[in-house]
Structures are given as C-alpha cells and as structure tokens.
Amino acid sequence: MISREQNFSFFDNPFFSYDEFAKFEQQILQLAEKMALPLQDYVIDHLAVRVNSEQSAQRWLSALLMCGEILSDNIVNGRKIYLIQLDTPLTFANQQVQIIELPFPKNKHYPQEGWEHIEAVIPFLPKETANAWVERINSHFLWNKMTDVSVKVSEPKVEGERLPNPSIAVSCDHSTCIKVHPYHIKTIVVS
Template sequence: MDPLIQQLSPAAMALSVVDFWQKMDALAQLIGLDYHDLKADHLAMRINDQVVAEQVHRAWLSEGQQISNAMINGRAIIVIHLDSALQVTDHKIDCLELPYPSDKAYPQQGWEHVEFVVPSKAQTAEQLVEQIKRQFPLMAKKWGRFAELGVKVKLSSPQGAGERLVNPTVAFKHQGVCIKLHPHSLQAVIASEAK
C-alpha cells in the first residue's frame, strides 16, 4: 500500500487525532477560545492528490455512511457519518469532512481543521463575529492582536447547491491547524437540502 494512503487510513488517522487535538487546543488557548462546552461538529482532512483522495474516500466508507457529496467552490466535499464516533478528550466527533483536492496544495496532508457549533441566529459571518466576541470575552480582548500572534482570521459563508440553512463561518488558522466556528451542525445543513 502507498505510504501516504496508509498514513491517511482510518486506523492511522484515529491515532493521529490526539496529536492534532493538542495543536488545536494550543491554538484555542492562543486565541482565547474556551471550546469545552461547544459541540465538536466534525473533523476535516486535507488531501492534495485526486487519486489519493479517491482511495482514502473508499477506505473511510468502511467506517460509516456517506451523508453528503456536495459541490462547493468547484470541488466535491464528502461528509461521512461515522459508525463509531472519534473520541478525543471529552468530545465525541461523529462526522468526517473529506474535501477533494482543489488547485491549492497544502503543506501537510491529514487532519486540517475542527469545526465547533456556536448556536446562533447569525445570518452573516460579521454577525457571528459579534456574537463570538460577546460569548468569549478573552477572545474579544485578543482580537486586535491576532495578526501579530500569527493567527489568520477568515470569514466566509460557504454554501452547497440546495442548502437552505445559512451557516456563516469564522476560521482561525495558525501553523497548519484551523478552528472553525459556525451556528449550525453539518448534519443540520445537510438536512436543510432535503426540505
């Protein structure tokens, strides 16, 4: 088996999630996010090669059921509901997001981000930012210093065809790790497509 495919296999990724979570936790502390009471909605992988993505996709299908295959920003985004949730500290994560490659190459392949649900009625990313600042005062204090801390903040509202639930996103990136916050779970967004 190709070493990269083996490295991205469900068994290997389940082992590497602890290391990823520690890096994510360090980023959360850096930005002042107390995520412990938030629902960890899903984990996302990044893969640079189409053939590798196809093989990894097939391997992960043995771990759960594919609940979405949406075209977002010109590429397929696969969501798999896992039969056995990934347990990391006190969080159980039951969905995997597997975006197929785009024209952007990631310096490392494997776990790339975790998304947490911050329940909100925000319709825009800017409205979500205002709520996040109110909910996490330490983050609000640090907000103006993110650039000097090396943290990139990105606001977006990615949407697949047919999605009716607006789910703006605020993403924080630092040293190859990303935390995303949004108002609705991935499963709720996918369910909105069926309405």
C-alpha cells in the same frame, strides 16, 4: 485525551495513524487555548482532513467508508466535499465526534496532508443575522485582533442550502485550524 480502546474500530484500520490523530488533537487543544476558546462549551460537529491529489482523496474515502457511510457529497465552492458519518464516534477533546469532512482537491496545495481542522458550533442568538453573528463572535473573542493567528471569514455555498452558514476560521502557521459556525453540520445538510 484519546484512548486507543475508545477508538479501536477506527484505528484498527492500518490506514489511520493513531499517533497522527493524537498529535492533531494536541495541536487543536493548543490552538483553542491560544484562542481562549473553551471547546468543552461548544459541540465539535466534525473533523476535517486535507489532501492534495485525487488519488489521496480516493484512498481516504475508501478507508473512511470502511468505518462509516456517506452523509453528504455536495459541491461546495466549486469542489466535491464528502461528509462521512462514522459507525462509532471518535473521541476528540473529550467529545464524541461522528462526522469526518473530506474535501477533494481543487487548486490549492497544502503543506501537509491529513488531519487539518475541526469545526465547532456557536449558535445564532434569536433573530441574529449572519453578519451580526460574525460581529458578535469577533467582538467576544477578538481573534481578528491577534497577531499570531490568521482569521478568515467565509460563507460556504452549497446549491439548495437554505440556512445561512457563516464560518470563522482561525489558524496558526496554516497547518491546524479551528472553525466555528452557527449550525451543526447535520442541520446544514438537512436544509
């Protein structure tokens, strides 16, 4: 569980609501339980927010830059996505998470702005292809057989990236989402 003292420097900024963050963590833990995904077994490499307007994205970016620095600001699938590396990691699901993803809006309207998803790393097996990775994850967890969650498989495209980056997103009620991918986001950025 989150401790205000552990995340004091982040939540000292009045822009960030400790209560909203704690609610997001609780929703993620409930979704992980439903997915039978033991988060303690996988690295959570980043947390992500969603916004609906350029103004909201700029407010988030300004607030995040008071707590960290830009790790990456690439165009992904046609929109700017910032990765902010925090000076002090946030404690989330008993892990230290140092990166926040901030996608600028495209043409989609989200039901609510703010914390939206986490991404966890389930590594490739030796010599495993992206398609084989997706098949392995689907056959192991059977998320695509569940009727009370939505599952989306994608492969984000960033100019210059050399590593395959498949992603499986599982959401419940389209408000909270857990994504899994094979490489840590820092490894993808360096590639």
